[in-house]
Amino acid sequence: MIPPDTHLQIGSLLFEGLDQIDLTGPFEVLSRVPNSTYRVYAPSLDPVRDVRGLRILPDATLAEAPRLDVLHVPGGQGQEALMRDAAVLGWIRDQAAGAGHVLSVCTGALLLGAAGLLVGRRATTYWNAVHLLPFFGAEPVDERVVIDRDADGRTWVFAAGVTAGIDGALRLAAALRGDEAAQAIQLGMQYAPEPPFDSGTPRTAPPAIVARARAAAADLTARREATARAIAAERGIRPPEPASVTR
């Protein structure tokens, strides 16, 4: 917990082709953290289109962002296009270096990996990308929210896929301002979920549905894997043996 009178600068990265709820789920929580300024930052001031077409406006450019105390990196299909983007990765690296807390949601973790920030981290990401984490030097952990702390005292919150960002952001809010602050936010958003089916993970969803989802994403998964392998090779990270790459 941070002293309540310390004002916090909280910022989310917004980018073309993100999965909007990777951003908007945590937005609902992070924009209500007491004594904080929360803003959304993008490479330019243009509207950004999510993978299904929702158009969101950033509050400011990456260059205009102050030093953030809390950095939030969402994911989604558009993440792959940023894996070699020096400007965005440099911004993530610089902001993470100064931040006390970093939250990634879904394949936002791969952006942290591309920025070189996952070496030695316990982490998670979207269920269909978790096998890629070792290419970035991370240890994949099969939990919905993984919290890791580094030698500098920085707290890393990794949320698994998409809606896991809500759970991750509530855990982060509790880390920042205490359990009661997080509970008040949870009440405000009436977050007492009742999914109508138990189909939210590849373990619980009907196998045919999982197979179709993997098939539909096969091209993207192959591209992500090629990128991860190339980055691992450049950095001398020994890629995991095929047997350990489980999906």
Add this chain to the structure above:
Amino acid sequence: MIPPDTHLQIGSLLFEGLDQIDLTGPFEVLSRVPNSTYRVYAPSLDPVRDVRGLRILPDATLAEAPRLDVLHVPGGQGQEALMRDAAVLGWIRDQAAGAGHVLSVCTGALLLGAAGLLVGRRATTYWNAVHLLPFFGAEPVDERVVIDRDADGRTWVFAAGVTAGIDGALRLAAALRGDEAAQAIQLGMQYAPEPPFDSGTPRTAPPAIVARARAAAADLTARREATARAIAAERGIRPPEPASVTR
């Protein structure tokens, strides 16, 4: 379920001061309903600011909307400013008349009430507004998602507060395209929630937190109540006895 080869027009109302996740939660689901066009409609093409500042762009104006098969009405504090807005309420009324399915989230239900659409309906809304439903002729039901069908065969899906829209939208997706379609969407968004606290309803949250939330919203609640009373009086709806107005 609707024949799979029937293309569906799905639309969400976007308005100033909404609670963004009332829109973006269902967006994640509704934008992935097979064989559908999903768009976001607002009074004008200007960016709309949510209650905490997220700026979202509509796809088209209300006037440009086709006849919708599925109408989604979100809520949030900005709902109160629309309770006498003849243009918006007329649009809701007209679209609901032609739609086979209507989804309200949070205090979006009060907008349906102001449009005269709740008489005789079983319904729900945000936990701190559910006592207002009888003023619009509705029977409040203490469930996270309430599904009602009217004499014309129209399906009404009422989601309680804020994040309940995700659960409501998944129920709606199942009603539109079957359980497997909804399960595939649920897997895609990895929706297997793990709230870190059991603080998402006034029954389960710590009483002091509930009391503070009610106090913080007291002005808005009073304004909502005055509006609801006035509308009930105009329509000759007998307001509920005080004893039955439980919060």
